[in-house]
Amino acid sequence: MSIGNSPEDDPPFEDGRSEDGHEEEARPSVGRALQQARIAAGLTVDDVSGATRVRIAIVHAIEADDFTPCGGDVYARGHIRTLAKAVHIDPAPLLARYDDDHGGRPAPTPAAPLFEAERIRPERRGPNWTAAMVAAIVAVVGFVGFTAFKGGDSDTTSQAAQGATPSASKSAAPKPSNTDSATPKSDPSDSAIAAAPQDKVTVQVSAVDGRSWISAKDHNGRMLFDGLLKKGESKTFQDSSKVNLILGDAGVIQLYVNGKKIQDDFRPGAVERLTYTKGDPEVG
Known part of the structure; x- marks a missing residue:
C-alpha cells in the first residue's frame, strides 16, 4: 500500500486477477490506468484533485470508469487529459481507448x-x-x-428691407447641379x-x-x-x-x-x- 492512499487505491491482485478470480484484460481500462499511474507516482486522490481542480468525487468516479458526473464526452475527455498529465502519463492512448468505448470522438465545435x-x-x-x-x-x-427674427420684423422699414436681403439671396440661390447631388451628405x-x-x-x-x-x-x-x-x-x-x-x-x-x-x-x-x-x- 502506498503512503497517503486509501486501501481501495491499491491494486486488488498483483497476479492480474480481479476479486472474482477472472483474468483482467491485457490493456487496463481508462480509469484503472489513471489509478495505477497515480499510485505509482505516490499521489493520493486529494493530491490530484488539488493539483487539477477536478473535484474529488469526479476523480473517484473516473478511476472507477464512471464518466457520468463529467457531464458529457467533451468534458470527460478534458478531465482524462488533465488527470493523465497530473500523474505523468501520455493522455493520447487513454483518449483513444475512451473514444473506442464511447462511440468515437465527438464532433468538433465550430470556432x-x-x-x-x-x-x-x-x-x-x-x-x-x-x-x-x-x-x-x-x-x-x-x-x-x-x-x-421676430424682433427684426417690428423695426423700421429700412431695417426690414435690410433684413429681407439675406432671404432674397437664399431664395435666389441656384439649385445644386447633378455633380453636387453626387457629393455624399454629411453624417x-x-x-x-x-x-x-x-x-x-x-x-x-x-x-x-x-x-x-x-x-x-x-x-x-x-x-x-x-x-x-x-x-x-x-x-x-x-x-x-x-x-x-x-x-x-x-x-x-x-x-x-x-x-x-x-x-x-x-x-x-x-x-x-x-x-x-x-x-x-x-x-x-
Whole structure:
C-alpha cells in the first residue's frame, strides 16, 4: 500500500486477477490506468484533485470508469487529459481507448470569429441623456434665432428691407447641379460633434472600408452600444469624462474624437481596445 492512499487505491491482485478470480484484460481500462499511474507516482486522490481542480468525487468516479458526473464526452475527455498529465502519463492512448468505448470522438465545435470572443453581453439600456442634451441645445439655439427674427420684423422699414436681403439671396440661390447631388451628405453625427459641450468627450466611429463589430461604454462602465456597424454607417458616443471602445476590425474604422480626425495605423482584422478623454484626443 502506498503512503497517503486509501486501501481501495491499491491494486486488488498483483497476479492480474480481479476479486472474482477472472483474468483482467491485457490493456487496463481508462480509469484503472489513471489509478495505477497515480499510485505509482505516490499521489493520493486529494493530491490530484488539488493539483487539477477536478473535484474529488469526479476523480473517484473516473478511476472507477464512471464518466457520468463529467457531464458529457467533451468534458470527460478534458478531465482524462488533465488527470493523465497530473500523474505523468501520455493522455493520447487513454483518449483513444475512451473514444473506442464511447462511440468515437465527438464532433468538433465550430470556432467563432475572432471578435466574437471579445464580445460583451449588452446591458439593459437606460435613457439616452446624450441625445436629450443635444436636442435641448438645438431647441435653445432655434428659439434664440426665432426671437431675433421676430424682433427684426417690428423695426423700421429700412431695417426690414435690410433684413429681407439675406432671404432674397437664399431664395435666389441656384439649385445644386447633378455633380453636387453626387457629393455624399454629411453624417448627422457631425452636427452632434459640433454642438457637443467642451467639457465632454465626443467620439464618432465610422465604418469606411467594411463592417466591424464595436462596443462602447461610458466612464461608469455602462454600455452605450454593442453591435455590428455596417460599411458606410457611423455612431457617435458622448460622456462627461471618458469613452471606452472595443473595435472588432479596427482596420476598417475611421475615428473622430472631439471633432478631430484620429490618424491611426490599425491593421485589417485587428481587435483594438481604446479609451478617449475630453480635450485634445487622448488615447488610453
